[in-house]
Amino acid sequence: MTDTGFGVDGTVQDDVKPAGPAVVYRHRLATRVWHWTNVVTLFIMLMSGLTIFNAHPRLYWGQYGANHDHAWLQIGSADNRGYLRVGEATVDTTGVLGRWTNASGNTVNRAFPYWATIPSSYNLAVARHWHLFFAWIFAAGILLYALWSLFSRHLTRDLLPTRKEIAPAHIIHDVAQHARLRFPKGEAARRYNVLQKLSYCGVLLVLLPAVVLTGLTMSPAMNAAWPFLLEIFGGRQSARSIHFIAATLLVLFILVHVAMVVLAGPINEIRSMITGRYRLPKE
Amino acid sequence: MVFSPTRRGFLTAGLLGAAPLVLSGCDVFGLAQSQTVNDALGSSEDLARHVQRLLGGEALAPEFEEAEMSPLFRTNGNIMPADPAYQALAQRNFAGFSLAVDGLVERPMQFTLAEIMAMPSRTQITRHDCVEGWSAIGKWTGVPLSRLLGQAGLKPNARYVVFHCADDFSGSKYYESIDLDAAHHPQTILAYGMNNAPLPIPHGAPLRLRVERQLGYKQAKFVTRIESVASLDGLGGGRGGYWEDAIGYDWYAGI
Structure with a gap:
């Protein structure tokens, strides 16, 4: 199969039941590997991050704050x-x-309570080891996936909304359909809908870069190496606040994402993220 | 109808959602409590050090204006060493204090405070970052460490500089160490002045290390002796500093 993205030429017919529903090759290997890597690293980052937050559970704006x-x-x-x-x-x-x-x-x-933190009993040194080790995997994954998305044209073809899609009327229509739990079926389910596109772009292009860059901005050595980071985020304590807000929004995304997977048919959805093949919902 | 898979899905998702709780509840199957795992994860410290040195080189930590300073610079750690000899010196306003510079040096030396203050000084307004997350901006005046080391003359096999301090935690005197790159950095000073006044005792009088570009626990207070060494193995528990040995903080504290 040529690797040109789902919905273009990735359609395969079910061999056993030729008249059955269409199965499309939806998620390429890079997407699947990155997704499951994130399932592990993101939870470790979030939970070890909460332990680090617990060391000083106050947030400030500006360069300093104590x-x-x-x-x-x-x-x-x-x-x-x-x-x-x-x-x-x-x-x-x-x-x-x-x-x-x-x-x-x-x-x-x-x-934050013990069930939300790594480790479950407060230990800043251990939490920092987990956080700063998995940060490398997390950040490398984001960078590689962003580059892959760009060069494979996954970004422009599958993720960026078209001009027509971001028309207010279209977005309002999609929101109304989602609110009624009516999701795209058949041919319309071949591609991401505009709400999916906006969420995925928001995560890939805004939240994930923000969480990595604000993390780097908290490093005193990086402030010397890349002082522009402090300019971008308005100081180390502002960066710490934005880091926390971005992480909170990622949690929100995960909650909505999992809820949508459940509502859209979890077996088909989860299988598609394992094998890449997605059965289009019947009209 | 799709109710059945959906209901099954709720169960699946419930389990998926509960997974992190389970992970945390038993500490990722005990991994978070394992010393071996902790040491393995801690190895990323070396990666951070190499990458940050590569990216930063000799770059200076950001310096600020007076108007950007913290209105009140909080204290932490020890604010008054229990050592009677230190307290006697403090009562005499540190008259009679001397700083030893020894170890792997050509000329072991003793500097009085007056001698140190007579040397060319550096003043810098920098941000102090505690490992816990808070920051405070203050103004530090002191002698560049490279000048003291230059006068004593480091031996060729010297690799690290160790700071021995007057304060203690449960009877163990505080100590810290840095490598020669950090020791020779122009912003690495032994400060005797803070915010246009003599360095206050709670902030480490008469001398505290400022090694900008690293976290607060590296900024040793109440420094009485500087020792040049080839290895950190013989120092305390071998991890290079009091908190490194006591609770496992990273020796390289650039992030």
Whole structure:
């Protein structure tokens, strides 16, 4: 099979049932390998990242920021309650954030709970080892996949929305269809719909580069080597805040992504990400 | 209808969603508690050091304006060494203090504070980054470390510079070390002044190391002796610094 992307010439007929639904070659090897690598690395990055956040559960804007300075976000505990404060708004988060019960039944005053962190008991040195080791794999994967997408024309052919697709009327129509859980079927399911394209482009072109570059911006040695990073993000503490926000948006993407896989037919979807072959939903 | 696969899918997705919780709950099957795994993952420290040296070379850490300084520079770690000899010196405003420079040097030396302050100095407004995540910007004045090392004359087999300090954690004196690249960097100074005033005791008086481009635990406070060595094996637990030995922080703290 020539490697030219799904929906172009990748259609294969099911040999057993010639009249059966069309199966298309949807995900090329690079996409599949990168996807499953990310399933592992992204969870390790997120969970070890939460341990690192727990070392100083306050976020600031600007070049500097420490305990005497104003934090725009803070997770803490006071009066036997856990809380999350964003700006002036404070939410009681006892049991989940700030103050919670660990696996042994002991109450712990710490930002993110044990089940969300690597390692499960606070250890900054170990968390940094996990985070900074898998960061290489994570970042290399993003770079290679971005380059592959560019040169294989995966980006322009499959991911970037067309002018017609980003017309407001078209987007509103797609949102309405999604809200009714009506997903593209048959021929229309050959290609990503505009909401998929926007999400994948947002992740590949915005969130992932942002999370890697803000991570580098927090490195004092990188600030010397590449001082423009501080200019781009407005300081080390701003970079730390953006790093956290980008990671939060990635979690949000994962939640929606998994929900969509479930709603669109998980067996077919997951199989397509393993074998590459996707059965077009019947009209 | 597609209800059945969808319902099955909910179960699948539920399991998928629960996977990270399970991973964390048992610490990725105990991997996160394994010393071998931790050491293997820690090997990326060398990669970071080589790549950052390659990209950065001798590049200077960013320097800031006075207007960009932290209004209040927080303290952490030890803020008053328990050592009686140190406290006696502090009471005399460090009159009688001397810094030893020895180890693998041609001429072991002792410098009084007055001698150090009479040397050409460097003043830099830089950002201090704690490994925990916070940052503070302060102004440091001190003598370039390369000048002290130059006067003592490093022997050809010298590879690292060790800083011995007056403060201790549970009886173990603080120590840190850097390689010669960091030691000879123009921004690497022994600071005796901070924010236009003598270096305060909580920030490491009379002398603290500033090795910009690395994290806060490398910035040894209360330095009393500088030792040139060929290897870090004989120092403490062999990992090159107090926190490196005590809890496993990376010796190279550029990220």
